[in-house]
Amino acid sequence: MCACGHVRHQQSAASNPPQPAPTVQNGVPGTAGAHSVLTTELPSLADKPAGTEVELVLRGSFAQPVFQGSARVVYDSSVVAPVKAERGALLPAGEIVLARADAAPGSIPLSDTDRPASFDGVVPFAFTGRPGGASITPGGGELLRVRFRLKVAHPQGIPIRLQNDPQYLQLRNSKGQRLDFDLEREAGAR
Numbered sequence: 160m161c162a163c164g165h166v167r168h169q170q171s172a173a174s175n176p177p178q179p180a181p182t183v184q185n186g187v188p189g190t191a192g193a194h195s196v197l198t199t200e201l202p203s204l205a206d207k208p209a210g211t212e213v214e215l216v217l218r219g220s221f222a223q224p225v226f227q228g229s230a231r232v233v234y235d236s237s238v239v240a241p242v243k244a245e246r247g248a249l250l251p252a253g254e255i256v257l258a259r260a261d262a263a264p265g266s267i268p269l270s271d272t273d274r275p276a277s278f279d280g281v282v283p284f285a286f287t288g289r290p291g292g293a294s295i296t297p298g299g300g301e302l303l304r305v306r307f308r309l310k311v312a313h314p315q316g317i318p319i320r321l322q323n324d325p326q327y328l329q330l331r332n333s334k335g336q337r338l339d340f341d342l343e344r345e346a347g348a349r
Contacts, residue, residue: 194222194341195219195220195221195222195223195225195330195338195339195340195341196219196220196340196341196342196343197217197218197219197230197302197321197328197330197340197341197342197343198217198218198219198220198342198343198344198345199215199216199217199218199320199321199342199343199344199345199346200215200216200218200345200346201213201214201215201216201317201319201344201345201346202214203346204309204313204314204317204318205313205314205315206313207309207312207313207314208309208312208313209309209310209311209312210308210309211308211309212242212306212307212308212309213306213307213309214304214305214306214307215232215304215305215307215319215321216247216301216303216304217230217232217247217284217301217302217303217304217305217321218247218249218299218300218301218302219249219295219299219300219302219330219340220298220299221295221296221297221298221299221330221340222297223297223332223338224294224295224296224297224332224333225294225295225330225331225332225338226287226288226294226295226331226332226333227285227286227287227288227329227330227331227335228285228286228287228302228329228330228331229283229284229285229286229327229328229329230283230284230285230303230321230322230327230328230329231269231281231282231283231284231321231322231324231327231328232281232282232284232303232305232319232320232321232322233269233274233278233280233281233319233320233321233322234278234280234281234282234307234318234319234320235275235277235278235279235280235318235319236264236279236280237277237310237311238309238310238311238314238318239307239308239309239310239314239318239319240280240307240308240310241260241261241280241282241305241306241307242260242306242307242308243260243305243306244258244259244260244282244284244303244304244305244306245258245303245304245305245306246258246286246302246303247300247301247302247303247304248300248301249295249298249299249300249301249302250286250295250302251288251292251293251295253288253289253292253293254286254287254288254289254292254295255286255287255288255289256284256285256286257283257284257285257286258282258283258284258303258305259282259283260282260305260306262280262281262282262283264279264280264281265279265280267281267283269281269322270322270324270326270327272322272323272324272325272326273320273322273323273324274320274322274324277318278318278320281322282305283327284302284303286302288333294332294333305319307319317346320344320346321342321344323342328342
């Protein structure tokens with residue numbers, strides 16, 4: 160699933176003969192075939208009693224340098240409450256980072272894109288390098304960790320997710336250009 164406003168389509172080889180690979184992707188030479196991925200991880204909530212704390216972790220695996228990024232973790236406030244949001248180790252110390260776990264549900268307008276109707280809470284997240292500063296180099300690691308407390312025992316479904324809305328879920332290079340990436344969700348909750 161492409162999270163950057165683009166849709167990736169796969170077609171059979173019979174309908175499209177192989178084409179030579181481009182030598183430039185997203186304006187970055189030498190990244191042909193390179194692939195960046197954002198992954199969220201959330202443990203199973205099915206067997207957890209009320210009061211248990213769990214963490215949603217956002218990781219990035221980058222094929223090209225990343226200078227800025229933004230995201231929104233949305234949640235169902237009748238099931239969970241955010242406790243703490245922390246920058247991940249992949250973000251250099253000089254980065255400016257915003258991660259708010261204290262925004263009251265309903266206090267930040269939410270789009271309906273990739274958000275179930277019951278999800279009324281949001282943990283906004285953004286980071287940027289300082290002007291003239293370095294980008295995150297290609298590679299991978301943790302970007303964000305958000306701790307939630309369960310309000311109900313043994314919740315059904317997955318009450319927390321990274322919202323796949325290109326208005327808020329973005330990665331950019333040092334020139335301000337959007338970078339392509341895919342979003343993978345790994346959730347143990349059933």
